[in-house]
Amino acid sequence: MVSGIFTDRNKILEFFNSRGLIVDPAALQIIMEKSLGTMITHLIDNETMKSGIVGRQNVLNLIGGNQVKNPAVMREIDVNDIKANSSVEDFRKMFVNRYETLKSIIVNAGKFREVDSISSVREKDSREVKIVGMISNVTETRNGHKKFRIEDTESYIDVIILKKNPMAKELLLNDEVVGVIGSRPRASNDRENSEPVIFANELIRPDVPERMIDDTGLPPEYVCSISDIHVGSKTFIKNGFSSFLKWINSSSDESANLKHLILSGDVVDGIGVYPNQENDLEIVNPKEQYEYLAEFVNQVPSDINVYIMPGNHDTVRLAEPQPELSPAIRQMFTEKVTFLPNPYNLRIKKKLITLYHGMSLNDLIELIPGGNMNSVGKAIELMLKRRYMGPVYGGRTPIIPNQFDPHIFRDVPDIFITGHIHGHYLGNYNGVRYVNSSTWQSQTEYQKMMNYSPDPCIATLFDLNSKTVIKKNFLPKAFSE
Amino acid sequence: MATISETDYQLLVRKKVNECYDVARVARSRGLDITDRVEIPLANDMADRIGELLNLKDISQEIRDLSLTMSREEVALEMAKRTAQKYSGEGMDKAVDMSVRVGLAILTEGILVAPLEGISRVTIGKNFDGTDYVSVVYAGPIRGAGGTAQALSVLIADLVRRQLNIGKFQITDEEIERYIEEIQSYNRVKHLQYLPDDQEIKNVLKNCPVCIDGEGSEDEEISGHRDMERFKTNKIRGGMCLVLCEGLLQKTKKVLKHTTKLGINDWDFLEKSGKNTTDVAVDRKATKFLGDLVAGRPVFGYPNRPGGFRLRYGRSRLSGLAAASIHPATMIILDDFVATGSQLKVELPGKAAAMTPCDEIEGPMVLLDDGRHLRIRDEKQAKEVVKKVVEITDLGEILISYGDFLENNHVLEPSPFVMEWWNKLAVAANVPRERIIVRNVKDAIDLSKEFHIPLHPDYNFFWHDLSVEEINELGDIITDSVKKKNYPSISGADKTEDILKKLGVEYHTVGNEIILDDKNILRELMGNFRHIETTDPMECISSIAGVTIMPRAPVRIGARLGRPEKAGERKMKPKVHSLFPIENTGSSRRSIMDAAKSSHSKYEVEVNVRKCTNCNHVGPEVRCSECGSPMKDSGTYEKIKVDLSKIWNSALDNLGVSPNDLKEFKGVKKVMSKGKHVEPLEKGILRSLNNVSVNKDGTCRYDMSDVPITHFKSSEIFLPEEKAREIGYEPGMNELFTQDIIIPMDCARYLLNVSKYVDDLLEKYYKMDKFYNCRDESDLIGHIVIGLAPHTSGGIAGRIIGFSRVNGGYAHPFYHAAKRRNCDGDEDSVMLLMDGLLNFSKDFLPSTTGGLMDAPLVMTLLLRPDEVDKEALNVDSQSEYPLEFYEATLKRIKPAEIEEMMKPVKYMVEKTGSARGMDFQFSTKDLNSGVLLSSYKTLETMSEKIEKQLNLAKIIRAVDQDDVASRLINSHFLPDMFGNYRGFFSQEMRCTKCNAKYRRIPLSGKCQKCGNDNLILTIHRGGIVKYMEETRKLMKNFNLPPAQMYRIENIFRSIDTSFNSTEDIQRVETHIENPLDNYGEIEEEILE
Known part of the structure; x- marks a missing residue:
């Protein structure tokens, strides 16, 4: 009787869903093929509970089956299957997943052995409360204190940070998840019906633990990051890209040790991204743009x-997560090219390289006081500190509501790569090396208007075996005065 | 003429106005209103108005005196200096502030609120070197002042600054960058008439001695250059952008004219900027009307394309001041989309024009499904055939006056060869009187040969639209037919029909034969056919015919439907009868009756606090609801407990009205004015009884599109003979007095109700005699209204003399100009004078910026032609144009060069001080002819409108249907799909129970306000899908450019791969709203 349950596709899905797990289609395929029956209960373990999904690798591990050929491109989940429904519940589940995941990171970090539920905190006054919640409605009170609302899955409460507390100056974003340690005073008598509040003493973010980058002493193995090539645009810097490829093909030490090349989105200029874009295009047909790109990449x-990962200019859906480019496009490229969704956790040689095209950077930069396009480093660190690379909800980056939000840094990356902004910014945050990769497009009309000068034609090389990072500039002379 | 003199007319108007004031003063003095005086002061002239507007009565005489010798602009500068002197003791900022406002008020004739609300404040700031500077902070309503006044206001600030020895503004490089970014952002949000380049902006900012600052007026913020020390707001400062770009930079010449005269060379930098250096590209303007194509508003012609509206010069008695006339049959053939009063966006001479009917010009030419190709000559015929039209080969003529070219400073385009012109040539060539009437084509040719004048226009075709080859081809066919004695039958081929359509020849078909209905013109002209070696079709046909043939339609004017005409009572949303605040006690319908009856009839609300002089009762009433004694205004407002049911009952008692007499009675949620004054409930009760609603300022308004008229027939305006004489007119055709108006029937019905309301008010509330005593609409004739335009705060007295069936207000061009309106699609309002005097109070006006706009802060009693907006002075006044005019048009000269010869009404006003004695060239049988209601307004759904729009694009020869479809997709469908797509993923959630909105769904899934767990989406997928279907339809039926096809595929792919395709889509019946439909005016201007 028990085994009967697990031969039905829907029943299997229901089994995992009831435990908050999603099943990768490839994994489901194997489960069905191998008639795993009750064995699948073993798939509910620490690893799957933490990631929220049952992946193909989990199943293969269970049955001790064949190792996959290139573990780097193991799909955590098929992004093509993430689709929007007209359901409020989907939106809620997305935020709950984010809340639960980030909460477990905060709790596991140590400061919070026990977390109070907000509904219990609301009920009575207390000298010390510890709660973890998602922020909204950040404002300033009339007297200059910071005030915000914090929610868990059942209730909410308002939190005040007094202005003399140095934390009051910190940037609080809507929808970020924080731990709050503070007091919940007795409601004063004259305002019997007033909302309870917490006075926060301390705020705890999920954050990235500090660590060292190990130097293995092995010969270098470089990962090269470039982004925003915008092939097809009139402002694509052909010469620069050609000389980059010439260098890759050269026998220099650096290029000889280069083993991985990452193109993190906006590989072509696309069409219809903004009104009247066709006036800025040299190649109007997006298919021809990819063909032209393939001519380069196949060298x-x-x-x-x-x-190759897509960005907002590529011809996949605009909403994130974006699936990999379509088969019609993929077949233009040679076999050495692997196509990734956006965002993606790429694992090479036990290193985690998190890739995100970076559409939400625009939204985030605007939220940084005094921020502009040159504040991209700040924005990236802001993401890492919050363990979330997505935007504040309601901004200009559409995200498809789904129970598994790939914008969460579930694991701390060794390298974090973004693009989109067209500036080049290299940094290190608590041992996470990060780069906003350079573009291969010269200043656009829009950037001119926004008074922003990009840094085009820079390739960034990360050594997987040491902390070495190299910047190579391929900007043709004509552009560099 | 037996019509009364202008002086007598003015006496009549003055007497009527004074009667109203006398009654109103008595009524208001009874202490039954929030103030005891009539709050609309009368002004005799501009100087009075300015004094009243600024509440500086002592300056009126000074302005009057200076005006005797100076131009208006000079008076403004001089008065500004004097004002600065006067106020210099009260602080530098106050002195500059007052003088800029005085100057601006003079420049805007004391009618606009710009001097009050367009300048938020003037401050004295510190430069980084420690010196002082003047900063003028502009706000949104400065827009109404127009470019010249905006620019001169900066100059005034500079003059005053010099006088008071305040330093110059010194700008930093970073601040300049901020301005540049901001101006570009503003242009994206709101569109500027003139967008300067970076260099120009830099040049002005570096040199302008006064700081042009502004209130953050837009929702959008700038993204770079934020949080600046001297410019605190990060929002876009709209007022600043306008003054800098559309003011200073667009009107450099005006500023320089004055600085040169004043001998100030600080402003010479302007010589290198703005309109001085860059002449706006002409061809860009030509297609501009297409650039902002709107869904559901058809295009009638592409720029200068055969088949489009043909330019004809002249003024009808219903045109001028930016209104043009077309044949009533054309209105009908265009599927009723163009009605009288509809705005057409046009290629030239201006941007837009209101349409009026004229049946003395040519109507359209159409091809019917039975093969007939014919010109439509009257409305009746148009109605008979409109359903059978398969192609509109020619839209007919559009009558535009010389004055409109003059006003727009647009070069004169070549005139078609028309009767007026031919007649003058014939007279000049001494053609005997009896031969000027030409009976047939033979006569015409003989006459031309004998007197060496071009062929009579009645026998002319659009030869210039054919190539020489086509003329030769046609010649062969005609010759062949004549030889075979078949004429007027010719053997038909598609090509031949095409030539005949282009040429504008009438024909019908019998089997394969084409029968020409051309009065033998082609036979006579081409009878002697021989091939001519030339490339010029006009030369070719002239040689063939042996007489000079002139171009019949050298200029076609591209056009599309702009704003549809409007006429309707003003209703606040939702409709309101009384300015009495009931918070949330009246349910969502804001019903005062419900509120008074409910258990919540005592509630707290913020109101002006009044105290009973007898029993110490406190409340918002003017008469105590406890004891009936007067209540005294405490001068403050507070949140106090109001007992509505008591006030309600006392009001009913007071009026002697039973609550059962009222059907619905609605109040407002809260009062928005500064002092939170509350209107006596009695007024609202009587409004409800008479089925009229109240505007935010306490008056009842009727809004309508502006249309001009200078001469009327008493019969067409339903003016009975004896009434006509009573008000100073004769039966038959009359020249209109400048303050007389002809209102729509519907307006008359509404004002009749208002008059009954006013009479009730006088009788039951003020306990006085009735004033109007109107039994039916015709009794309104002779009564006075206040005409008042949006953005202005100065009304003008007008007199009702009759009624029309159109949806627009017919009035004299000078009357429209006195409200600072023209007739290019503007609209404004009327209210009954007595209603305004009894019910208007400044204390009701919202305290927000712009709150003073559209309120009758002052009323001008008599219209002075020399004080109206000078645009009206350019209106034609002659009964005919001289021969030299037609010849001059061929040279494309500037209209100003022949102004003296053309004598616009300016010359009469200068000579006699009056606009009396104007004439016109074209009449029309009835001002009610043509289409009265645009089908844009009768078609219910946007889909239907779009369908009709595309159908017209298909059948009008002058329109490129594929291009229309493509523009429609670009301007509507693509942005809508993108917007909805993005919107879906960042949408707010709404509580079904308490309507609370959440930026993000609460994690608990429950409403934090009411605990309800049913929160719903606010943006639905059905909306996105609907646009996809419409777009697919267009993709199938039209040829779209490849780039657009890729764009569409791109967004389709994005949508398809983002949503779960198996899900049932909730069908949302979406209407593609035109934002312009609901708001009109302000938004429309932004689009310009």
């Missing part, structure tokens, strides 16, 4: 793995 030597 990369075959010992280099190439990874």
Whole structure:
């Protein structure tokens, strides 16, 4: 009787869903094929509970089956299957997943052995309360104290940070998840019906633990990051890109040790991204843009793995997560090219390289006081500190509501790569090396209007075996005065 | 003429106005209103108005004296200096502030609120070197002042600054960058008439001695250059952008004219900027009317394309001041989309024009489904055939006056060869009188040969639309037919029909034969056919015919439907009868009756606090609801407990009205004015009884599109003979007095109700005699209204003399100009004078910026032609144009060069001080002819409108249907799909129970206000899908450019791969709203 349950596709899905897990289609395929029956209960373990999904690898591990050929491109989840429904509940589940995941990170970090539920905190006054919640309605009171609302899955309460507390100056974003340690005073008599509040003493963010980048002493193995190539645009810097490819094909030490090349989105200029874009295009047909890109990329030597991720200019859906480019486009490229969704956790040689095109950077930069397009480093660190690379909800970056939000940094990356902004910014946050990769497009009309000068034609090389990072500039002379 | 003199007319108007004031003063003095005086002061002239507007009565005489010798602009500068002197003791900022306002008030004739609300404040700031500077902070309503006044206000600030020895403004490089970014952002949000380049902005900012600052007026913020020390707001400062770009930079010449005269060379930097250097590209303007194509508003012609509206010069008695006339049959053939009063966006001479009917010009030419190709000559015929039209090969003529070219400073385009012109040539060539009437084509040719004048226009075709090859081809066909004695039958081929359509020849078909209905013109002209070696079709046909043939339609004017005409009572949303605040006690319908009856009839609300002089009762009433004694205004407002049911009952008692007499009675949620004054409930009760609603200022308004008229027939305006004489007119055709208006029937019905309301008010509330005593609409004739336009705060007295069936207000061009309106699609309002005097109070006006706009802060009694907006002075006044005019048009000269010869009404006003004695060239049988209600307004759904729009694009020869479809997709469908797509993923959630909105769904899924767990989406997928279907339809039926196809595929793919395709989509019946439909005016201007 029990085994009967697990031969039905829907029943299997229901089984995992009831435990808050999603099943990767490839994993489901194997489960069905191998008639795993009750064995699948073993798939509910620490690893799957933490990630929220049952992946193909989990199933393969269970049955001790074949190792996959290139573990780097194991899909955590098929992004194509993430679709929007007209359901409020989907929106809620997305935020609950984010809340639960980030909460467990905060709790596991140590400061919070026990967390109070907000509904219990609301009920009575207390000298010390510890809660974890998602922020909204950040305001300033009439007297200059900071005030915000914090929610868990059942209730909410308002939190005040007095202005003399140095934390009051910190940037609080809507929808970020924080731990709050503070007091819940007795409601004063004259305002019997007033809302309870917490006076916060301390705020705890999920954050990235400090760590060292290990230097293995092995010969270098470089991962090269470039982004925003915008092939097809009149402002695509052809010469710069050609000389980059010439260098890749050269026998210099650096290029010889280059094993991985990552293109993190906006690889072509696309069409219809903004009104009247066709006036700025040299190639109007997006298919031809990719063909032209393939002409370039296919020149990369075959010992280099190439990874292509889409961005907001590419011809996949605009809403994130974005699936990999379509088969019609993929077949233009040689086999060494691997296509990734956006965002993506790429694992190479036990290193985690988190890739995100970076559409939400625009939204975040605006929220940084005094922020502008040059504040991209600040914005990236803001993401890492909050363990979330997505935007504040309601901004200009559409995200498809789903129970598994790939914008969460579930694991701390060794390298974090973004693009989109067209500036080049290299940094290190608590041992996470990060880069906002350079573009291969010269200043656009829009950027001119926004008074922003990009840093085009820079390739960034990360050594997987040491902390070495190298910047190579391929900007043709004509552009560089 | 037996019509009374202008002086007598003015006496009549003055007497009527004074009667109203006398009655109103008595009524208001009874202490039954929030103030005891009539709050609309009378002004005799501009100087009076300015004094009243600024509440500086002592300056009126000074302005009057200076005006005797100085131009208005000079008076403004001089008065500003004097004002600065006067106020210099009260602080530098006050002195500059007052003088800029005085100057601006003079420049805007004391009618606009710009001097009050367009300048938020003037401050004295510190430069980084420690010196002082003047900063003028502009606000949104400065827009109404127009570019010149905006620019001169900066100059005034500079003059005063010099006088008071305040330093110059010194700008930093970073601040300049901020301005540049801001201006570009503003242009994206609101669109500027003139967008300067960075260099120009830099040049002005570096040199302008006064700081042009502004209130953050837009929702959008700038993204770079934020949090600046001297410019605190990060929002876009709309007022600043306008003054800098559309003011200083667009009107450099005006500023320089004055600085040169004043001998100030600080402003010479302007010589290098703005309109001085860059002449706006002409061809860009030509297609501009297409650039902002709107869904559901058809295009009638592409720029200068055969088949479009043909330019004809002249003024009808219903045109001028930016209104043009077309044949009533054309209105009908265009599927009723163009009605009288509808705005057409046009290629030239201005941007837009209101349409009026004229049946003395040519109507449209159409091809019917039975093969007939014919010109439509009257409305009746148009109605008969309109359903059978398969192609509109020619839209007919559009009558535009010389004055409109003059006003827009648009070069004169070549005139078609018309009767007026031919007649003058014939007279000049000494053609005997009896031969000027030409009976047939033979006569015409003989006459031309004998007197060496071009062929008579009645026998002309659009030869210039054919190539020489086509003319030769046609010649062969005609010759062949004549030889075979078949004429007027010719053997038909598609090509031949095409040539005949282009040429504008009438024909019908019998089997394969084409039968020409051309009065033998082609036979006579081409009878002697031989091939001519030339490339010029006009030369070719002239040679063939042996007489000079002139171009019949050298200029076609592209056009599309702009704003549809409007006429309707003003209703606040939702409709309101009384300015009495009931908070949330009246349910969502804001019903005062419900509120008074409910258990919540005592509630707290913020109101002006009044105290009973007898029993110490406190409340918002003017008469105590406890004891009936007067209540005294405490001068403050507070949140106090109001006992509505008591006030309600006392009001009913007071009026002797039973609550059962009222059907509905609605109040407001709260009062928005500064002092939170509350209107006596009695007024609202009587409004409800008479089925009229109240505007925010306490008056009852009727809004309508502006249309001009200078001469009327008493019969067409339903003016009975004896009434006509009574008010100073004769039966038959009359020249209109400048303050007389002809209102729509519907307006008359509404004002009749208002008059009954006013009479009730006088009788039952003020306990006085009735004033109007109107039994039916015709009794309104002779009564006075206040005409008042949005953005202004100065009304003008007008007199009702009759009624029309159109949806627009017919009035004299000078009357419209006195309200600072023209007739290019503007609209404004009327209210009964007595209603305004009894019920208007400044204390009701919202305290927000712009609250003073559209309120009758002052009323001008008599219209002075020399004080109206000078645009009206350019209106034609002659009964005919001289021969030299037509010849001059061929040279494309500037209209100003022949102004003296053309004598616009300006010349009469200068000579006699009056606009009496104007004439016109074209009449029309009835001002009610043509279409009265645009189908844009009768078609219910946007889909239907779009369908009709595309159908017209298909059948009008002058329109490129594929281009229309493509523009429609670009301007509507693509942005809508993108917007809804993005919107879906960042949408707010709403509580079904308490309507609370959440930026993000609460994690608990429950409403934090009421605990309800049913929160719902606010943006639905059905909306997105609907646009996809409409777009697919267009993709199938039209040829779209490849780039657009890729764009569409792109967004389709994005949508398809983002949503779960198996899900049932909730069908949302979406209407593609035109934002312009609901708001009109302000938004429309932004689009310009």
